[in-house]
Structures are given as C-alpha cells and as structure tokens.
Amino acid sequence: MNMNPKTMEADMRLLEILSQTFPDIQSASTEIINLESILNLPKGTEHFVADVHGEHEAFLHILRNASGNIKRKVKELFAESLTEKEVRELCTLIYYPEKKLEMIKERADGNLSRYYAVTLFRLIPVLQSVSSKYTRSKVRKALPRQFAYIIEELLHENPMDDDKEAYFQRIIETIIQTGQAQNFITAICNVIQRLSIDQLHILGDIFDRGPGAHIIMDYLLTRENFDIQWGNHDALWMGAAAGCDPCIATVLRLSLRFGNMATLEEGYGINLLPLATFAMEYYAEDPCTEFIPHTDKPLDEKTTRLIAQMHKAISIIQFKLEAQTRLNYPEWEMSNRGTLENIDFATGVYIREGQEYRMKDTTFPTVDPKDPYRLSPEEEDLVGKLHHSFRISEKLQKHIRCLLSHGCMYGIFNGNLLFHASIPLNEDGTLKEVALNGKRYKGKELMHHIGMYIRTAFENDLPKAERQKARDYFWYLWCGPDSPLFDKDRMTTFERYFLTDQTLYHEEKGNYYKLREKPEICDRILDAFGVKGANRHIINGHVPVHASQGENPIKADGRLMVIDGGFAKAYHDTTGIAGYTLVYHSRGFLLIQHEPFTSTRQAIINETDIKSSTQIEVMTGKRVRVRDTDKGEILQRQIKELRELLYAYQHGIIKEK
Numbered sequence: 001m002n003m004n005p006k007t008m009e010a011d012m013r014l015l016e017i018l019s020q021t022f023p024d025i026q027s028a029s030t031e032i033i034n035l036e037s038i039l040n041l042p043k044g045t046e047h048f049v050a051d052v053h054g055e056h057e058a059f060l061h062i063l064r065n066a067s068g069n070i071k072r073k074v075k076e077l078f079a080e081s082l083t084e085k086e087v088r089e090l091c092t093l094i095y096y097p098e099k100k101l102e103m104i105k106e107r108a109d110g111n112l113s114r115y116y117a118v119t120l121f122r123l124i125p126v127l128q129s130v131s132s133k134y135t136r137s138k139v140r141k142a143l144p145r146q147f148a149y150i151i152e153e154l155l156h157e158n159p160m161d162d163d164k165e166a167y168f169q170r171i172i173e174t175i176i177q178t179g180q181a182q183n184f185i186t187a188i189c190n191v192i193q194r195l196s197i198d199q200l201h202i203l204g205d206i207f208d209r210g211p212g213a214h215i216i217m218d219y220l221l222t223r224e225n226f227d228i229q230w231g232n233h234d235a236l237w238m239g240a241a242a243g244c245d246p247c248i249a250t251v252l253r254l255s256l257r258f259g260n261m262a263t264l265e266e267g268y269g270i271n272l273l274p275l276a277t278f279a280m281e282y283y284a285e286d287p288c289t290e291f292i293p294h295t296d297k298p299l300d301e302k303t304t305r306l307i308a309q310m311h312k313a314i315s316i317i318q319f320k321l322e323a324q325t326r327l328n329y330p331e332w333e334m335s336n337r338g339t340l341e342n343i344d345f346a347t348g349v350y351i352r353e354g355q356e357y358r359m360k361d362t363t364f365p366t367v368d369p370k371d372p373y374r375l376s377p378e379e380e381d382l383v384g385k386l387h388h389s390f391r392i393s394e395k396l397q398k399h400i401r402c403l404l405s406h407g408c409m410y411g412i413f414n415g416n417l418l419f420h421a422s423i424p425l426n427e428d429g430t431l432k433e434v435a436l437n438g439k440r441y442k443g444k445e446l447m448h449h450i451g452m453y454i455r456t457a458f459e460n461d462l463p464k465a466e467r468q469k470a471r472d473y474f475w476y477l478w479c480g481p482d483s484p485l486f487d488k489d490r491m492t493t494f495e496r497y498f499l500t501d502q503t504l505y506h507e508e509k510g511n512y513y514k515l516r517e518k519p520e521i522c523d524r525i526l527d528a529f530g531v532k533g534a535n536r537h538i539i540n541g542h543v544p545v546h547a548s549q550g551e552n553p554i555k556a557d558g559r560l561m562v563i564d565g566g567f568a569k570a571y572h573d574t575t576g577i578a579g580y581t582l583v584y585h586s587r588g589f590l591l592i593q594h595e596p597f598t599s600t601r602q603a604i605i606n607e608t609d610i611k612s613s614t615q616i617e618v619m620t621g622k623r624v625r626v627r628d629t630d631k632g633e634i635l636q637r638q639i640k641e642l643r644e645l646l647y648a649y650q651h652g653i654i655k656e657k
Contacts, residue, residue, distance in 0.1 A: 011641075011644060012653075012654075014641065015641075015644060015645050015648055015654055016654065018641060018642070018645050019645060019654055019657065022642065022645060023656065023657030024649065024656040024657060025646060025649045025650065025656060028642050028645050028646045028649065029646060031642055032639055032642050032643065032646070034135075035635050035638060035639050035642070036639065037135075038135055038626055038635060039625065039626050039627035039632055039635055039636070040625055040626070040627065041133055041134070041135065041625065041626050042133040042585075042586035042623055042624070042625060042626070043133075043198075043414070043585070043586045043624045043625060043626055043628065043629050044133065044134070044198025044199060045066075045069070045196065045197060045198050045199075045583060045584070045585045045586075046197075046198060046199045046200075046201060046413070046414070046583070046584040046585075047063070047066070047067065047197045047199070047200050047201065047581055047582070047583055048201045048203060048418070048539055048563055048581065048582035048583075048584070049062070049200070049201070049202055049203070049563070049579070049580075049581050049582075050202070050203035050204060050205065050231075050420070050540070050541025050542070050563045050564045050580075051203075051204065051205040051231065051541045051542065051544070051564040051579075052202070052205065052206050052210075052216060052579075053205055053206075053207070053208055053209040053210050053213075053233070054206070054207060054208060054209055054210025054211055054212050054213040054216070054260070054263060055209075055210040055212070055597075056210065056211070056212025056213070056215040056216050056219075057212070057597060057599060057600045058579065058594070058596075058597035059216055060215075060216070060219060060600075061095065061597055061600065061603060061609075062579075062581055062594065063193070063197065063200070063219075064094075064095040064096070064193050065091070065094075065095055065609060066193070066196035066197055066583075067581040067583050067590075067592045067594075068592060068609070069196055069583070070091060070094055070095075070126070070130075070192065070193075070196055071087070071091045071609060073126060073129050073130065074087055074090055074091055074094075074126060075087055077125050077126060077129060078090075078122070082122075085607075088607040088608075088609070089607055090119075090122055090123075090126075091607075091609065092603065092604060092607040092609075093119065093185070093189060094123070094126070094189045094192050094193065095189075095193070095603070096600070096603070096604050097185060097186040097189035097190065098186055099604050100604055101182050101185065101186065103604065103605070105182075112181075113176050113181075116175075116176050116181035116182075116185065117172055117173070117176060119185060120172050120175070120181070120184070120185065120188075121172065123185065123188045123189070123192070124154050124155070124188075126192055127151075127154075127155060127188055127191060127192050127195075128155055130192055130195045130196050131155060131191075131195050133586070134195065134198075136152070136156075139152075139155070139195070140152065142191055142194050142195055143187075143191060144187045144190075144191075146187075147183075147184055147187050150171060150175070150184075151187070151188065151191070153171060154168070154171060198225060199225045199226070199227075199413070200223065200225065200226040200227075201226070201227055201229070201411070201413065201418055201539075202220075202226065202227070202228045202229070203229045203231070203418055203419070203420050203539065203540060203541045203563065204228070204229050204230055204231020204232070204233075204234055204420030204421070204485075204541060204542065205231035205232065205233045205234060205420065205541065205542070206228070206231070206233070206234055206403075207233045207234055207236070207237045207263075208233040208236070208237075208251075208254050208255070208258075208260075209254070209258050209260065210260065211260050211262040211263060212262070212263070212267075213237075213263050213267070214263050214266075214267030214268060214395065214399065215267070217399040217402060218399075220402060220406070221398075221399075221402055226406060227406055227407070227408075227411055227413075228403060228406050228407035228408075229407065229408065229409065229410055229411050229418050229419050229420050230403065230407050230408070230409060230420060230451075230485070231420040231421070231485060231541070231542065232420070232421065232477065232478055232483075232485035232486055232542070233254075234403060234407070235454075235474050235477040235478055235485055236250055236251055236254075236474065236475075236478045237251060237396075237400070238400055238403060238404075238454070238457075238474055239457075239471060239472075239474025239475055239477075239478070240390050240474075241390060241391075241393070241396050241397055241400040242400075242457040242458060242470075242471045242474060243387060243390070243391055243471055244457075244471040244472055244474050244475055245321050245383055245387060246318065246321040246322045246325050246472075246475045247474050247475050247478065248383075248386055248387060248390050249314055249317050249318035249321050249383075249386075250318055250475075250478065251264075252264070252272075252275065252310075252314045252386070253311065253314050253315050253318055256291075256293060256307055256310050256311040256314065257291075257293060257294060257311060258293060258294055258295060259293035259294070259295030259297060259299060259307060260295075261307075267395065267396075268390075268393045268395055268396040269389075269393055269395070270386075270389045270390060270393060270396075271385070271389045272310070274382055274385045274386070275310050275313065275314060275382060275386065276306060276309075276310055278313055278378060278379075278382050279306070279309035279310040279312070279313040279314075280306065280309060282313065282365045282366055282378075283309040283312055283313055283363075283365065284309075286309070286312065286363045286365070287308075288305075288308035288309050288311065288312045289308075289360075289361070290312075290360055290361055290497050290498070291308040291309075291311035291312040291315065291497070292304060292307075292308045292311075293307045293308065293311065313366075315493075315497060316340075316364065316366060316367065317375070317379055317382070317383065318493075319339045319340055319373075319494060320340070320372075320373045320374070320375055320379070321375075321383070322337075322339075322475070323338075323339065323340070323341070323372075323373040324373055325472055325475055328472070329469075329472065329476075331435060332476055332480060333481070334476075334480065334481070336490075337490055337491075338352075339494040340364070340367055340372035340373060341372050341373070343359070343362075343364075343369075343372070344356075345362075345364070345367075345369040348362040350498070350499055352504075357499050357500070357501050357504065358499070358500045358501070359498050359499060359500070360497075360498055360499065360500055361497070361498055366378075366379060400458075404455060404458065408447075408451045409447040409448070409450050409451045409484065410444075410447045410529070412529060412530075412531055413630060414584070414629050414630055415531060415532065415533035415535055415536040415537070416531075416536065416537050416538075416539050416584070417525070417526055417529050417531045417536070417537070417538050417539070418539050418540070419447065419484065419538075419540050420484075420485060420540060420541060420542050421484060421485050421486065421487060421540060421541075421542035421543075422484050422485075422487040422510060422512035422513065422516075422540075422542070423443060423446075423447075423484060423512055423525050424442070424446070424482050424484060424487060424510060424511075424512065425510070425511040425512050425515060425521070426511060427511055429511070429515050429518070429520070429521045429524060430524075431443040431524075431525075431528055432482070432511070433446075434446055434482040435482075436449055436450060436453060437453055437469070437473075443525070443528040443529065444528055444529045444530070446484070447484060450477070450484070453470055453473065454470055454473060454474060454477070455470075456470040457470035457471040457473075457474065479491040481510075482510075485542075487509065487510035487512055487513065488507040488508060488509055488510060489507065489508040489510075490507055490508075491507065492504060492505050492506070492507055513543065516538075516555060516556065516560055517555045517556050517560070518556060519556045519557045519559055521556070522538055522556040522559035522560050523559065525538060526538065526559070536559075537558070537559060537560065537561055538556075538559060538560045538561070539560075539561045539563060539582065540560075540561075540562060540563075540564075541562065541563050541564035542564055543562065543564060544564050545562050545563075545564060545580070547593065553580060553591060554591070561582060561589075561591065563580040563581070563582050563591070564579075564580070579593075579594050580592060580593055580594070581594070586623050586624045586625070587623055587624070
C-alpha cells in the first residue's frame with residue numbers, strides 16, 4: 001500500500017487517536033475483516049410512518065407486527081405445519097407476549113409445560129429469520145442481558161440436527177423446569193419485534209386528535225434507532241412547552257375540540273381546572289353550539305356542555321393572543337388576518353373588505369368592542385396559570401427534549417429526502433426565499449436554519465427577547481404563509497367557527513402542493529438537497545391521501561411518496577383507510593395500506609390483526625447491501641482509516657502498544 005508521506009503526516013493525529021482503540025496489527029486487522037463482512041450483509045429494514053396524531057394503539061400495533069411482516073414470516077416458516085388459527089395465536093403472542101401469556105394461564109386446565117415447549121420451538125425459527133441479516137454483535141446487543149447467552153445458543157443451533165437435538169431439547173426443558181418460560185418467551189417476542197424494524201422514521205405529527213401522544217413518546221424513549229421530521233402539530237406542542245402563549249391556547253383548543261383531555265391531564269398533568277372555572281362563569285348562559293366536541297366517545301350532557309364552554313373560552317383567548325403576536329412581528333406579513341376586529345358588535349355581522357357576512361354566534365362576553373384583542377384581567381390571570389402549567393410539566397419537557405434530540409425539519413436517509421409537509425416554491429417551481437430572523441434562505445438552507453433557530457427557544461443562556469422571538473416563531477411555523485410546515489395563505493379557524501359563508505373557509509395551498517406531481521419539480525428539490533442515486537425519492541405526509549376517491553399516494557412518476565393515509569380516526573371517513581406505512585427493505589419498497597384498528601384489547605382476545613394490504617411494490621433490481629447505504633459509506637471511511645493505521649504499524653510509523 002503506497003501512502004503519500006504528506007498525507008500520512010496530516011493524518012498522524014487521527015491515527016494516533018485511532019491507535020488507542022486498536023493498539024496493534026492484530027486488532028486493526030480484525031476490525032477491518034469485521035467491517036468488510038458487515039458491508040456485504042443485506043441492509044436493515046426501514047419503516048416510515050407519518051401523521052400518527054396520538055393514535056397510540058394503532059401505531060404501536062403496526063410497530064409490533066412490523067406492518068404485517070412478522071405474520072408473513074410466520075406463514076412462510078410454518079406453511080405446512082400450522083393452521084390459520086395457530087398462526088393467529090402465535091402472532092398475537094409475539095405482538096403482546098405479557099398479556100397473551102396471562103390469558104393463556106387463566107384458561108389453562110393444568111400443566112403449561114407442553115404449551116411452553118411447543119411455543120419456544122416455534123419462536124426460535126422466527127427469531128432466526130428476523131435476525132439473519134444482522135451481525136451476531138448487533139443481535140447480541142438487542143438481547144436482554146439475563147437471557148442473552150441462552151438465546152444466542154438457541155439462535156445458532158439447529159434443533160433438527162441429530163447431534164444437537166438432545167442439547168437443544170435440554171435447554172428448552174431446563175427453561176421450563178426453572179420457572180423461566182414465561183419471562184423467556186416474553187424476551188424472545190420483544191427481540192423479534194425490535195429486529196423486525198432496523199430504523200424507524202416518523203415524518204411528523206405525533207401530537208393532537210388521538211388520546212395517546214404521550215404514550216407514543218414514552219415508547220420512543222425506549223427505542224434506539226429512530227428519527228423524527230417535525231410536523232406542524234409537533235411544532236405547536238414544542239412552542240407550548242417553550243412558553244409561547246398562542247401555541248398553548250391552540251393546543252388546548254384542539255384538545256377540547258376533539259374531546260381529548262387524556263394527553264393534557266393524564267399524560268402531562270396540565271391543570272385544566274382554572275379554564276373550566278373561567279368558562280363556567282363567563283359562558284354559563286351561552287349554548288356554545290359550534291364548540292361541541294368532535295369525539296367518537298359517548299359523553300354525558302354535563303361533560304359535553306362543560307367542554308363546549310371551555311372550548312369557546314380558549315378559542316376567544318387564542319384569537320386575542322394571535323392578533324397580539326401578529327402585531328409584534330409585522331415582518332411575518334400576517335396583518336391581513338383580522339378576526340375580532342372585523343365584527344360589528346352593534347349589528348352582529350362580520351365585515352371584510354366592505355362585504356358583510358352573517359355570523360353563527362354573536363356572544364362575546366369577554367371582548368371589548370373598542371379594544372377587541374385586549375385580554376380581560378381574568379383572561380390575563382388564566383393565561384398566566386396555563387403558561388405555568390405547561391412550563392413546569394416535567395414529562396412534557398422530557399418529551400420535547402426527545403423531539404429536539406431525535407428530530408429536525410428534514411432528513412436524508414439512503415437516497416430518500418424526508419420532510420413533513422412542503423418546501424416553499426415560487427410559481428415557476430424554483431425554490432422560494434423566505435425571511436427568517438432578518439435573513440433570507442431557501443430550500444435546504446431554509447430548513448436547516450429553521451431547525452437551528454427554534455432550538456434557541458430552549459437555550460437559557462441567550463437574551464430573554466431573543467428567546468421569546470424564537471418561541472413565538474413556533475406559532476408562525478404552525479400557521480405562517482411561508483412556513484414549510486403549513487404553506488397556505490391563511491388558516492381559517494375563526495371563519496369556520498363563526499361565519500355561515502363556507503366560501504370563506506377556503507385555505508389556498510402553496511405552490512409545492514400545486515406542482516409536486518411534476519417529476520422535474522421533485523428532481524429540482526432533490527438536487528437542491530444534494531440527494532443522489534438512481535432510486536431517490538421525496539417522502540412526506542401532512543395532507544391525507546383520499547384513497548377512497550382513487551387518489552394515488554405515489555406521484556411524479558415515482559419520485560414522491562405521500563404516506564399520510566389518515567391514522568387519526570377523525571380522518572377515516574375522508575380517506576377511507578387508516579394510514580400507510582412505507583417499508584424499505586433490501587429488495588425494495590413496499591407501501592402498506594392499513595384498515596382501521598379496533599383496539600388492543602380486541603386484538604389480544606380475538607387474535608385479530610390490522611388488515612393490511614400491499615398497495616405498491618417497487619423492487620430495486622438487485623439486493624441492497626449495507627455497502628450501498630449511508631451506513632456503508634461511514635464503514636468504508638472507517639476501513640480506509642484502519643488500513644492507513646495498519647500501514648503505519650507495518651512500516652514503523654506508529655509503534656504497536
């Protein structure tokens with residue numbers, strides 16, 4: 001190996017550091033062999049999901065069954081030996097081992113030893129199948145410490161081998177005799193789940209609508225390999241946690257609109273009593289008809305009435321806080337979004353550009369017609385209490401730190417550009433320059449600088465005014481016209497609540513949505529972000545795909561994949577389905593369409609699964625190996641550095657330790 005002396009001199013510092021980990025020729029050579037072998041393994045399976053919207057049961061079930069991949073493996077492995085009922089039972093056990101085993105114990109008449117033995121003999125081949133594309137080292141790290149050695153022995157032995165059959169059988173018998181069968185089965189099932197998904201990509205909107213965003217975040221904290229591209233609803237909750245009052249009001253309004261107090265109260269300990277007390281006092285005589293919650297849960301009349309009152313109370317506060325924020329930042333160019341100021345309180349009509357519009361509701365007990373956006377003293381006090389409640393929620397702050405540490409505005413993984421909603425474009429499809437904190441950016445630079453800027457909202461060593469502006473920017477991300485997370489001309493929340501003329505509900509989408517089906521536009525965006533490769537794609541969500549109306553989630557001749565199929569129950573009637581997951585394995589892409597999920601309880605009791613169907617199958621032509629991935633590039637750089645270290649050892653440039 002010929003090395004340029006000048007290059008060697010420049011690399012000496014790196015090689016000296018590297019030699020601390022690999023102190024001799026033997027260790028450096030062994031690592032090169034190890035990394036070269038990893039390069040030839042099939043790439044791990046990536047899962048892409050978007051717009052989960054707090055539907056924790058459906059989300060977690062899809063991860064537990066790996067979008068149906070575990071059941072497919074079980075059917076392939078036991079096609080000739082298991083009935084359909086036995087397949088369902090085994091799969092349900094893999095998805096929910098603790099709960100399923102408890103049910104089996106309750107209904108068992110006697111000794112469970114035979115059940116445990118049969119089950120373990122069935123689980124081992126499944127685990128062998130899902131672990132086959134990983135190194136022993138990686139599999140070992142996924143194993144629970146207390147059972148790691150035994151599971152490794154079972155993984156790498158064949159029970160059908162005559163020489164090993166008695167050995168294999170004895171391990172199983174001993175596990176059962178020592179009373180460890182239930183724990184051991186649970187451990188194997190959990191490892192099967194984990195190894196079925198190598199990398200999880202969440203393309204935004206974990207929060208709002210559904211009841212379990214906090215449960216999803218708790219689950220993510222137990223995982224290692226995941227990333228998040230922030231959505232508009234995530235930005236809203238991040239802003240609320242940072243202390244942006246318009247974001248806090250909007251989070252509360254959306255939660256009340258969908259009758260979802262579980263995330264606020266049970267998940268994050270947000271005290272809603274001050275809001276309830278305020279609403280009951282000021283809206284006691286108001287029917288609040290337009291503010292009745294949209295929920296599939298049956299609520300009694302008293303609860304429905306209280307939620308409607310709270311919903312209206314926080315909505316009015318939101319409109320006031322938003323107007324104050326607009327006035328504070330004229331550079332955001334949102335001054336044309338008047339709401340309360342356009343009401344003629346004497347006649348009860350709404351006036352815009354000289355045109356009068358009839359209102360559904362004209363009861364505004366806390367609005368001063370002379371100064372409509374001023375908070376009353378009681379509203380000021382309430383906002384202060386709500387602000388305090390969000391800021392001191394330890395669990396909320398922990399979850400937001402997770403969003404910050406694992407998230408960003410966009411991601412590039414293995415030739416795929418991921419973002420939640422859009423990239424601002426001009427009418428001709430060129431990248432649009434957008435103002436951010438006194439400077440203008442576009443495309444990749446814009447997304448990067450937004451991500452860096454909003455992090456300053458949580459940096460306490462910065463001046464207070466600078467932090468506050470960054471906090472308020474979360475609200476712009478939620479509804480600003482050039483926000484990559486919104487990209488519409490306006491948000492017509494007020495109009496939908498209060499005006500009868502539905503033409504005023506229209507929100508004009510940005511140019512990205514008008515142009516994204518053109519291949520050349522997607523190519524331009526991919527080029528701007530430096531995404532290379534013959535099979536490169538844009539993957540995003542945000543706008544639900546109306547599958548029931550025949551809309552295709554694959555656009556721009558395959559360059560764009562839209563995977564928001566409506567996880568949230570509120571969208572099921574519109575989309576006709578309950579979400580997509582995109583699976584990228586070593587042979588290509590699978591777009592999986594899911595039907596609505598009933599409940600975890602029903603899935604366990606009745607051994608039912610989410611009905612999923614493969615809508616699109618895009619094969620790459622050749623099997624993708626680790627060397628073809630982003631990880632492969634990193635490993636090849638490491639191999640190059642190790643070869644330089646090896647050369648240095650062999651020629652005495654660096655002494656072996």
